[in-house]
Amino acid sequence: MIPLKKIDIFNQLQSEILKLQGFKPANQMALGAGLGIIEKAFPNATFPLGAIHEFISQESEDIAATKGFLAGLLSSLMRNDGTAIWISSQRTIFPPALKNFGLSPDRFLFLDLSKERDVLWAMEEALKCAALTTVIGEMREISFTASRRLQLAVEQSKVTGFILRNNAARLGTTACVSRWKVSSLPSKAIDGLPGIGSPQWRVELLRVRNGQPGVWHLQWRKKSFVHISDYEPASTISYPAKQAG
Amino acid sequence: MDKRFVSIWFRYFATDWFSLRQPELRKRPLVLRMPSHGRMIVTAINAEAERNGLTCGMVLADARALVPALEVLDDEPDKISRVLSKLGEWCIRFTPFVAIDSTDGLFFDATGCAHLWGSEEKYLSDIIQKIMARGYSVRAAMADTPGAAWAIARYEKKGGVISPGKHIDALLPLPPQALRLEQETVERLHKLGLHQINQFIQLPRAAMRKRFGPQFLQQLDKAIGQEMEMLEPIQPVEPYQERLPCLEPIVTAVGIEMALRQLLEKLCLRLQQEQKGLRTAALKGYRVDGKLEQISIATSRPSHHVPHLFKLFEIKISSIEPALGIELFVLEATKVEDHLSQQEKMWETAGGLHDLRLSELVDRLTNKIGADRIHRYLPAEHHWPERSYQPTDSLQKKPEVDWRTDVLRPLQLLPSPLRIEVTAPIPDYPPLLFRYNGKVHSIVKADGPERIEQEWWLQQGQHRDYYRVEDEEGHRYWLFRLGHYHEETYTWFLHGYFA
Numbered sequence A: 001m002i003p004l005k006k007i008d009i010f011n012q013l014q015s016e017i018l019k020l021q022g023f024k025p026a027n028q029m030a031l032g033a034g035l036g037i038i039e040k041a042f043p044n045a046t047f048p049l050g051a052i053h054e055f056i057s058q059e060s061e062d063i064a065a066t067k068g069f070l071a072g073l074l075s076s077l078m079r080n081d082g083t084a085i086w087i088s089s090q091r092t093i094f095p096p097a098l099k100n101f102g103l104s105p106d107r108f109l110f111l112d113l114s115k116e117r118d119v120l121w122a123m124e125e126a127l128k129c130a131a132l133t134t135v136i137g138e139m140r141e142i143s144f145t146a147s148r149r150l151q152l153a154v155e156q157s158k159v160t161g162f163i164l165r166n167n168a169a170r171l172g173t174t175a176c177v178s179r180w181k182v183s184s185l186p187s188k189a190i191d192g193l194p195g196i197g198s199p200q201w202r203v204e205l206l207r208v209r210n211g212q213p214g215v216w217h218l219q220w221r222k223k224s225f226v227h228i229s230d231y232e233p234a235s236t237i238s239y240p241a242k243q244a245g
Numbered sequence B: 001m002d003k004r005f006v007s008i009w010f011r012y013f014a015t016d017w018f019s020l021r022q023p024e025l026r027k028r029p030l031v032l033r034m035p036s037h038g039r040m041i042v043t044a045i046n047a048e049a050e051r052n053g054l055t056c057g058m059v060l061a062d063a064r065a066l067v068p069a070l071e072v073l074d075d076e077p078d079k080i081s082r083v084l085s086k087l088g089e090w091c092i093r094f095t096p097f098v099a100i101d102s103t104d105g106l107f108f109d110a111t112g113c114a115h116l117w118g119s120e121e122k123y124l125s126d127i128i129q130k131i132m133a134r135g136y137s138v139r140a141a142m143a144d145t146p147g148a149a150w151a152i153a154r155y156e157k158k159g160g161v162i163s164p165g166k167h168i169d170a171l172l173p174l175p176p177q178a179l180r181l182e183q184e185t186v187e188r189l190h191k192l193g194l195h196q197i198n199q200f201i202q203l204p205r206a207a208m209r210k211r212f213g214p215q216f217l218q219q220l221d222k223a224i225g226q227e228m229e230m231l232e233p234i235q236p237v238e239p240y241q242e243r244l245p246c247l248e249p250i251v252t253a254v255g256i257e258m259a260l261r262q263l264l265e266k267l268c269l270r271l272q273q274e275q276k277g278l279r280t281a282a283l284k285g286y287r288v289d290g291k292l293e294q295i296s297i298a299t300s301r302p303s304h305h306v307p308h309l310f311k312l313f314e315i316k317i318s319s320i321e322p323a324l325g326i327e328l329f330v331l332e333a334t335k336v337e338d339h340l341s342q343q344e345k346m347w348e349t350a351g352g353l354h355d356l357r358l359s360e361l362v363d364r365l366t367n368k369i370g371a372d373r374i375h376r377y378l379p380a381e382h383h384w385p386e387r388s389y390q391p392t393d394s395l396q397k398k399p400e401v402d403w404r405t406d407v408l409r410p411l412q413l414l415p416s417p418l419r420i421e422v423t424a425p426i427p428d429y430p431p432l433l434f435r436y437n438g439k440v441h442s443i444v445k446a447d448g449p450e451r452i453e454q455e456w457w458l459q460q461g462q463h464r465d466y467y468r469v470e471d472e473e474g475h476r477y478w479l480f481r482l483g484h485y486h487e488e489t490y491t492w493f494l495h496g497y498f499a
Helices: A006-020 A036-041 A060-078 A095-101 A116-127 A144-157 B013-021 B023-027 B047-051 B060-066 B077-093 B120-133 B146-155 B167-171 B183-191 B205-212 B214-224 B253-273 B306-317 B341-348 B356-369
Strands: A052-057 A084-088 A108-112 A134-139 A160-166 A178-188 A198-208 A214-221 A224-227 B005-010 B030-036 B039-045 B071-074 B098-101 B105-109 B138-143 B241-250 B276-287 B292-303 B326-338 B374-379 B389-392 B412-423 B433-436 B439-452 B464-471 B476-482 B491-498
Touching (some): A060 A214, A108 B356, A116 A134, A116 A144, A116 A160, A116 B356, B005 B120, B005 B146, B013 B030, B013 B039, B039 B060, B077 B105, B120 B138, B138 B146, B167 B214, B183 B205, B241 B253, B253 B306, B253 B326, B292 B356, B356 B374, B412 B476
Parallel strands (some): A052 A178, A084 A108, A084 A134, B030 B071
Antiparallel strands (some): A108 B374, A178 A198, A214 A224, B005 B138, B098 B105, B374 B389, B412 B491, B439 B464
16 A cells, blocks of 8 residues: 555645635536636636625625626526525615626616615525525625525525625624625726726635635636636727717 | 295396486386497497387397487396395395295295285285385285296286286286296297186197197196295305304403414415405404404415414504403405415415415515515506506516517616716716715716607607716716706716616
């Protein structure tokens, strides 16, 4: 019997630990998140489904960028027959705009609650329902205990949860598998045409359990993410040609 | 014991029902109409119209020619028949056996009932009085056979009670149509000069069968009692209700839960056997001090699933105040619909919006936070952004039109547009910079304008010229100018954020 090398033993143990923590090897996951290079940052190079992800943003503009990135992500997760619940206490999402990201707005249920406590309760209830694909909750603060409860709920049902924390005063520690921060970048003109082109975002993976945090620049083009390694900030003012009439 | 039957004839049932809702119609000639073969036919009349010479089956135009001041309403046969069966259920106070007689009458099997009223005359006059008090004009008769009672109620002016064994004598002077014959047979009898039953009742049966058919003999036999007539009694739906009296008053939440579970199991078993599911239910607790505590639930599709219904009630149990204790629990399904169990199996893991687990989740959420907080949207055919989608209360309803993809819309839309200060170089050009939240944003790229006009049939006001703009930091906004540039009143607004 050949004695195993130290590194092999480490790798073997690590994959066993991952399995215990609920991260399945990539080949068992049929669904990809369509994130391309970013997925390498996660354990087993797979975007973890059946887990809670956390997005933080401060300004209204960043919230919009975060929701744009999330909508892109959802379009791969929901495919054609998924359903989602979007829970918020002050809803600003405009349902028809989801269609631009390849999502069917009629497959969403929107819950408008008045208190953040109710948002947490509704989110936990929804996450227990295995018939859903994803649950999105908008809330300002979440305690470690509350996030742990959500994490426990999804471990049973395999629903993927997203927490959007807008203007959070205190980030603290949560039981979420990842923490993201998305901000807008100047758009990329399509074929050099004037006007606004494809949206671009700076996607920052601040924390990820058992993975590698990092920063990427992504573009949303033709209903999928395109990774851009170098982007140039546009500085010239360009106006559209005056339209006839 | 000899059988006794009562026949009730509502002379103007449909028009009486309409007059109950509009009492002023009672004094005027009123007919109901229905289209038939491209014409309007009179299907029901009231007493006043009858006095003016109108009959059922007339063409409406003829009736109008006879009585210019005629009131005309659309007939609602389905509704009228529902009203009649409701009235039939109400009549179960007179006899346990009530049957519906076509569209304007009732049959009672009154065998052994009349003595409770003292005599048959008192019994019949009580029936007539009680029904008249409800606003229907009525004639009634009592006889040994349903057929004879029917004939006497309709064709003997006085109506009334025919004493046992005398019904054949009472039938003799009546016209042949009193035997509930077909119109054709009646006409043939009249043509042959047989205007009264006594003229043909003695004729040889073989001859009558040959001339008028077996149907005729059957009807004659039913009237004189040679043949039994089958009547189908009304069976009122037993309310879906379960009761649980408690020996000791219940004061704890655990006790209420146990009572609820017992009641639910009994109720759901019955629903399951009848292939029904409840849509709304209420649990009532009668307290020792005489007060009533009540919690109610609603489901989005019929259900007889005990754990699910229990969960819905469970959330609300805390709102019950038992005080000194609850001595009687009543669980009632107030709204029940058909529910096939195979159906349930099919939906259980259907995935998507049809999934049973999803509708159970929605029920749970609805019962806690209220149905007005849960929204699902379908596209609406409107250009105005705020009206481009509409809420729907159904989980399964499919969009009738596609969601628009030809125009770009912001992912974040402000609840109401925010006034901003703007510097724009030339009319109809996008702004150079705008100030919002105390910060100046200089615009680097812009698209537009996209003019959206007011939908004048819904709302008055100025149009909006929308621009998609991007500032030097890469933030993307949706701005609009209200009205034309040259007008003094034009203003700029921020309406949303693009991703």
